[in-house]
Amino acid sequence: xxxxxxxxxxxxxxxxxxxxxxxxxxxxxxxxxxxxxxxxxxxxxxxxxxxxxxxxxxxxxxxxxxxxxxxxxxxxxxxxxxxxxxxx
Numbered sequence: 001x002x003x004x005x006x007x008x009x010x011x012x013x014x015x016x017x018x019x020x021x022x023x024x025x026x027x028x029x030x031x032x033x034x035x036x037x038x039x040x041x042x043x044x045x046x047x048x049x050x051x052x053x054x055x056x057x058x059x060x061x062x063x064x065x066x067x068x069x070x071x072x073x074x075x076x077x078x079x080x081x082x083x084x085x086x087x088x
Contacts, residue, residue: 006014042053059065
């Protein structure tokens with residue numbers, strides 16, 4: 001792989017972009033921590049499993065409840081079909 005020489009203006013521009021990206025990553029880390037804190041409070045207050053709290057939030061955010069419902073119905077059908085007791 002060959003690398004093109006980079007002039008001072010390009011170097012500054014690239015560095016600014018990388019700094020902006022690292023700032024965004026720091027904000028993402030902070031938001032992830034905030035989500036964990038909210039989920040922990042919900043677990044404590046309502047006694048619902050953390051994975052269920054997180055799934056509720058993701059489903060509401062993605063607005064894909066109907067898709068999940070259809071996927072779960074299909075999963076149930078397939079699981080029951082392969083795990084049916086045949087009396088053998």
